[in-house]
Amino acid sequence: MAALLRAMLRLAGPAAWRRPVCGLWCRPGQDPGRRVGSRTPTLKEKPAGTETEKFQMVYRFDAIRAFGYLSQLKVAQTALTLLALPPGFYWYSHGLVTLGSLCFAGGIAGFALAMLCWMSHFFRRLVGILYVNEAGTVLRVAHLTFWGRRQDTDWPVADVMPMTESADRPQELFVRLQQYSGKQSFYLTLRYGRILDRERFTQVFGMLDTLK
Template sequence: MYNSITNKFNGCTLNQFRKFVYVLSIRKYSAENEGGKYIPVYNFPYIRPFTVVNRLKLYQTVLTGISVPGGAILSQLGCVSWDTAQSTTLLGVSACVMLYGIGFLTTKFIGFIYYNPETDSVKLAYGDFWGRRKDLVMPRSDVMPLSELPTTPLDKLFVTFRRYNSKETLKLDMRFGVILDAEKFKQCIY
């Protein structure tokens, strides 16, 4: 099975293969949602690793919450030394702080933007604080244009995305994001 797959893509570069996989996933998603009415306009290829980091925050917090009291109990019972319990606590807490710090930058990144010309609506798919995919459907008139947004010190890392009827701020990466349909993207964002 593996050889048949690799033979199919023998003359293909890694970037061409990634584009092929993205096109297949986008076609599958747009075909599953309301008969393919939404047209994919934007794709952020690194949304999966960002959501994995956000998911790891939860797992690391649970692991630290179990290992710190467990290490203290085992130390009191004499099974492990007090130094081992302290180093377990230090490693767990420092890993949590690191993941929450990285998670601050990777949460609420927009992974996909879809546009429906029939209803003039925009659908956003982003990763939330817990690493789950969230979909937002809104009318295009609700999207605040990028020219109306205030500048922030983090504009070099990402562009903020806002709506008129909500104070929630999402993040849009213009450097590594792939614009699939430039005309419809401008209709949605600008």
């Protein structure tokens, strides 16, 4: 996965990393704290009262857009591979293809499905943007869905485990975002992501001497 991240960053290019976030996930004039092209968040994802609050962006990973496109491409590729199986069984029943060819096609479909599950498991936990509300009580995590679309999930800051208490080191490629309750976890990269508001970031995740 580390090699995949480096490859995607090279493909996106430095110019893409410097694009403003609204150019990545927001329509012109839209509040960057709101999603584009994704379903309305459920009550489980947003604590009551956060709909009218203002959020300050504290971190962003600009290449998340490229990972969203890759996720969508992988879903489409897997769907096409699976759709090719029924015609393969039909042709085999009529003697048009051999059993070896049918097994080969089934193996490819199975591998594509396994890769989709593995990549989706990681992509859905990769952090694109982090926000903190003005009161400093809610952390909003913008990440990807299974379909490669954006989704926002809100955590109470009191339930966020500071990185100073984690076994992960900031120098590592990925650092886990964890809750004390252990209900959910995400991954962010301090090496390729940007800390935009160091003060608010430190208030949530603790003081780290090695932060960029």
